Amino acid sequence: MTQPHRSSLPIPDVAIADEFWSPRRATVRAKTIPHQEDRLREGGQFAALRFEWRPDPDDDRERFPIFWESDVAKWIEAASYALASESDPKLDAAVDEAVALLAGAQQEDGYLNAYFTAIKPEGRFTDLRDAHELYCAGHLIEAGVAHFQATGKTSLLDVVRRYADLIDREFGPGGSCEGGYCGHQEIELALVKLFRATGERRYLDLSLRLIDNRGKAPFYFDEEARRRGTPGYFGGQGAVVRSDKRSREYNQSHAPVREQTEAVGHSVRAMYQYAAMADLALELGDAGLREACERLWRDLVDTKLYITGGIGADPSIEGFGPAFHLPDKDGYAETCAAIGLVFWAHRMMLLTGESTYVDVLERALYNGVLSGASADGTKYFYGNPLASDGSVERSDWFDCACCPPNLARLLTSLEEYVYVADEAGPTVNLYVAGWARFEYGGKRVLLNQESAYPWDGDVRITVEPEAALRVPLRLRLPEWTSAEPSVTVNGAAVPFAVDRGYAVVDRTWEPGDRVALSLPMHPVAVRADARVGAAHGKVALQKGPIVHCVEEVDNEAPVPHLVIGRGGEPVAEHRDGLDRITVAGLVDEPADGGLYRTGSTPVRPTEIRTVPYFAWANRGKGTMAVWVRETP
Numbered sequence: 001m002t003q004p005h006r007s008s009l010p011i012p013d014v015a016i017a018d019e020f021w022s023p024r025r026a027t028v029r030a031k032t033i034p035h036q037e038d039r040l041r042e043g044g045q046f047a048a049l050r051f052e053w054r055p056d057p058d059d060d061r062e063r064f065p066i067f068w069e070s071d072v073a074k075w076i077e078a079a080s081y082a083l084a085s086e087s088d089p090k091l092d093a094a095v096d097e098a099v100a101l102l103a104g105a106q107q108e109d110g111y112l113n114a115y116f117t118a119i120k121p122e123g124r125f126t127d128l129r130d131a132h133e134l135y136c137a138g139h140l141i142e143a144g145v146a147h148f149q150a151t152g153k154t155s156l157l158d159v160v161r162r163y164a165d166l167i168d169r170e171f172g173p174g175g176s177c178e179g180g181y182c183g184h185q186e187i188e189l190a191l192v193k194l195f196r197a198t199g200e201r202r203y204l205d206l207s208l209r210l211i212d213n214r215g216k217a218p219f220y221f222d223e224e225a226r227r228r229g230t231p232g233y234f235g236g237q238g239a240v241v242r243s244d245k246r247s248r249e250y251n252q253s254h255a256p257v258r259e260q261t262e263a264v265g266h267s268v269r270a271m272y273q274y275a276a277m278a279d280l281a282l283e284l285g286d287a288g289l290r291e292a293c294e295r296l297w298r299d300l301v302d303t304k305l306y307i308t309g310g311i312g313a314d315p316s317i318e319g320f321g322p323a324f325h326l327p328d329k330d331g332y333a334e335t336c337a338a339i340g341l342v343f344w345a346h347r348m349m350l351l352t353g354e355s356t357y358v359d360v361l362e363r364a365l366y367n368g369v370l371s372g373a374s375a376d377g378t379k380y381f382y383g384n385p386l387a388s389d390g391s392v393e394r395s396d397w398f399d400c401a402c403c404p405p406n407l408a409r410l411l412t413s414l415e416e417y418v419y420v421a422d423e424a425g426p427t428v429n430l431y432v433a434g435w436a437r438f439e440y441g442g443k444r445v446l447l448n449q450e451s452a453y454p455w456d457g458d459v460r461i462t463v464e465p466e467a468a469l470r471v472p473l474r475l476r477l478p479e480w481t482s483a484e485p486s487v488t489v490n491g492a493a494v495p496f497a498v499d500r501g502y503a504v505v506d507r508t509w510e511p512g513d514r515v516a517l518s519l520p521m522h523p524v525a526v527r528a529d530a531r532v533g534a535a536h537g538k539v540a541l542q543k544g545p546i547v548h549c550v551e552e553v554d555n556e557a558p559v560p561h562l563v564i565g566r567g568g569e570p571v572a573e574h575r576d577g578l579d580r581i582t583v584a585g586l587v588d589e590p591a592d593g594g595l596y597r598t599g600s601t602p603v604r605p606t607e608i609r610t611v612p613y614f615a616w617a618n619r620g621k622g623t624m625a626v627w628v629r630e631t632p
């Protein structure tokens, strides 16, 4: 089966010069990446690679080093993307130092995991369910590919290829882990990247093998536990074999992946698995994997997606609860899970050519992902609740530091998500100012985008083919558009076809042609399905892709005392670099008459003011809510 040719543009072919994103990405470069480097050095992640770290029996953090390589790897990946778009000799040297540490920690046979090498050498690959070895390997592989593509250096790529080769042997026919797979998916998508970077087909085959081994009977995790005779790393004093449905669902090993129908279990694991399935479906034309992805997508988007693009409502498993269980204050919505959703959505769009996946990507990116870091780029959320009683604030770092470098690597690789080189024509998925370089029919064509997105839906694109060129230009029509979009070329309205959520303008482009896309953007009130208990009788405000929240600091009372009125139209204004929405409402008034009374609560009119959800918790602690009561 011939596959549609659709791919992201390489980072060097895209330049971002955008009023919204450029300052944020500059903060990631100037603050976040150095801050994270400091934390990794102080936290022991670098020392562990020198085998200088030993567990402290009085310190309960001793259980975390099993995935320390992943922290270092994600940091290298973030730094590599940053280096791909701007040279920085100091950062380059710091990355070289980390790469040298990884190379030094690699064993003769290619094995690379400081925890098992230093502390438990006999335990290598014996606890795939909990020990995260392949998860770390996956992040190392992603880092090796990014580092190679950014710098042209093969120092880390060579290391990770040797490790991948060892894994291929161990997990191949007759290997010690034949039939196995990791309890935390990640390596599967990384191996697809390694295949694309090296052209070595066996990495793709290994990825497919790991994906197809998952969930098959006899269950590998039960077998390995029996062989080992001890509970897994996270098994505590519990049974050696945990074979109940919920344990299996936790790491999505409850059924073969092609038969899975619902998004269940740990949400980051799920996202990385589904992303790899979409990659493999695209590479191999595998209809079974594609159908499974489409089923899982529908379940997630129809029943388990927060309005912010966050996912994983149940903190006890860092994962999905039942359908429509989307608590706001007590929800979870890990930053990594929203990032994982961006990865999966992007791949689904590449697989299908449908813009609906980018709608979800955009929802996650501008809301539940961006909220993961403070405005100054040095404080982070691990969970991203949709309401706060005033006790929630971002942290400087975490013992389990998966989210901060994940966020850094996504923002430094934003270029990959803006455009698609589609055989059907250059495609604009995200409205991010800057330029991009495509090639069609042997001719180079540049697109130069300008806009004030996400605050305004007017986008201008200058098309610069090296010579006149007939090619359809494809512009995403976001799902949030509240009225008919329009397109002009050189000031004249042009008709356009709509194909899978894209406006398609098919003409012969001359150098300097100016396209204007107008996406009417107004503040709107959004209500949830009645089965979402946390949003019952409540309303959220959104403008364009930005979901807003109400913070106590902008209002005259704590958020639970506010009620949005149904009468007035919400009005947006742009101040201090952010949109704010004001809407008429009521505020409960304290009243005499004791703690309880039979009459109604006295109220008076007030104006309720919002900020974008991603920007909350930057001005001290206070109550916050996305879903706010509305007058019945």
Ligand code: FUB
Pocket: 067, 184, 268, 269, 318, 334, 336, 400, 402
């Ligand atoms: O287990 C590795 C990472 O740590 C997971 O993806 C996160 O949810 C956190 O548990």
Ligand code: ZN
Pocket: 334, 335, 336, 337, 382, 401, 402, 403, 404, 406
């Ligand atoms: Zn995380």
